[in-house]
Amino acid sequence: MAAPAKLPEMFEERLQECRQTYKLNVGYAGFPQLPSGFVNMVKQHNPHITELELSSNNLTNLPDDLSDLRLIRVLRLKYNQLKRLPAAVAKLQQLIVLELSGNLINKLDSSIAQLASLKELDLSGNVLTELPTALATLPKLEVLRLENNRLESLPENIGDLPSLTKLDISTNCLRQLPSSMGRLKRIQRIDAANNMLVRVPPAMGHLKTIKELNLRYNNLDDKYKAKADEGLSRLLAFLREEDERERQEEIERLRPIGTAAGPYMEYRSEACAAAQDQRWSCTVVAPFHWYRPYR
Numbered sequence: 001m002a003a004p005a006k007l008p009e010m011f012e013e014r015l016q017e018c019r020q021t022y023k024l025n026v027g028y029a030g031f032p033q034l035p036s037g038f039v040n041m042v043k044q045h046n047p048h049i050t051e052l053e054l055s056s057n058n059l060t061n062l063p064d065d066l067s068d069l070r071l072i073r074v075l076r077l078k079y080n081q082l083k084r085l086p087a088a089v090a091k092l093q094q095l096i097v098l099e100l101s102g103n104l105i106n107k108l109d110s111s112i113a114q115l116a117s118l119k120e121l122d123l124s125g126n127v128l129t130e131l132p133t134a135l136a137t138l139p140k141l142e143v144l145r146l147e148n149n150r151l152e153s154l155p156e157n158i159g160d161l162p163s164l165t166k167l168d169i170s171t172n173c174l175r176q177l178p179s180s181m182g183r184l185k186r187i188q189r190i191d192a193a194n195n196m197l198v199r200v201p202p203a204m205g206h207l208k209t210i211k212e213l214n215l216r217y218n219n220l221d222d223k224y225k226a227k228a229d230e231g232l233s234r235l236l237a238f239l240r241e242e243d244e245r246e247r248q249e250e251i252e253r254l255r256p257i258g259t260a261a262g263p264y265m266e267y268r269s270e271a272c273a274a275a276q277d278q279r280w281s282c283t284v285v286a287p288f289h290w291y292r293p294y295r
Contacts, residue, residue: 015045023051027076031057039065055079055099067091078102078122090114101125101145110134124148124168136160147171147191159183170194170214179203182243193217199224202246205239 011026018024024042026034034054042049048071054062055078066088073094079102089098090111097120105126112121113134120143128149136157143166151172159180166189174195181190182203189212197218204213213235215228227238 015041018042018046018049022046022049023053024049025053027053027055027057029057031059032081033059033061034063039063039068042069050074050094052076062086062088064088070094073097075099085109085112087111093117096120098122108132108135113137116140119143119163121145129173131155133157139163142166142186144168154178154181156180162186165189165209167191177201177204182206185209188212190214200235200239202239202243205236205241205243207236210236 011029014025024046047069049069050071051074052069052072053076055076057080059077059080059082061082064087066086070092071094072092074097075089075092075095076097076099077089078099082100082103082105084105085100085108089095091114093114093116095115095118098115098118099120099122101122101124103126105123105128108123108128108131110132111134112132115138117140118138119140121138121141122143122145124145124147126149128146129152131146131151131154133155136155136159138161140163141161142163144161144164145168147168147170149172151169151174153174154169154177156178157180158178159182161184163186164184165186167184167187168191170191170193172195174192174197176197177192177200179201180203181187182201182205184207186209187207188209190210191212191214193214194217197215197220199221200215204210210232213228213232215224220228223238227235
């Protein structure tokens, strides 16, 4: 078997250092790919490294055996040429911090959900247009950075992230936000500046832990912009009012309306009247009620 390629002297020194620090810095080396035998060489020096710095190279992928470094908790891959999340990364079950900013990633696949210990994910400065719903299944994710992409929408279930405290979605192409964002129980800061938002989901008025909501440089409707300019507490109060107003409108839309039909009273809501298939009415013959299809 061929011996692993020998790294330059400076990397030999860094490999020696990682014996003591459990951190390996191989950033700023200009590698289009990691040298053959790189993982084996790392394992020979310290198979238990917890932090790996690979930023500012020209990496387009990572070797599959990188997953052998099972104890990595911090992986930095900023400013490379990655277009996808490398398969080996999704197998690093101990990852807490994953930095992927400044790459060419245009799609994030559902394998991201395998990183159940992840607390910080930085995908800023890529070319993402959408995100998988699997992203919202990360139970420990606290910080999610998505700024400077091309996102046109967010997953409808993004509000299911139970630990999220900071979300940066600024400088994208978002025209609306999912109403589920009103369920973010621990969120403190949301930066949604420099998008194309016209309004904000009224459900977000119920965010109890929010401390900062940046909506500057959007296309907000006049009343939303006016409230945003008055400060966070006024904006949240306005959103709660809007949420209640929409709830009452929905109740009214579903309220049955009675009309005489011979000896019967037929009831149907505005929603039923608008529907084109399977409309239902309530037929009343005192003192009993039963339902039959309305034709």
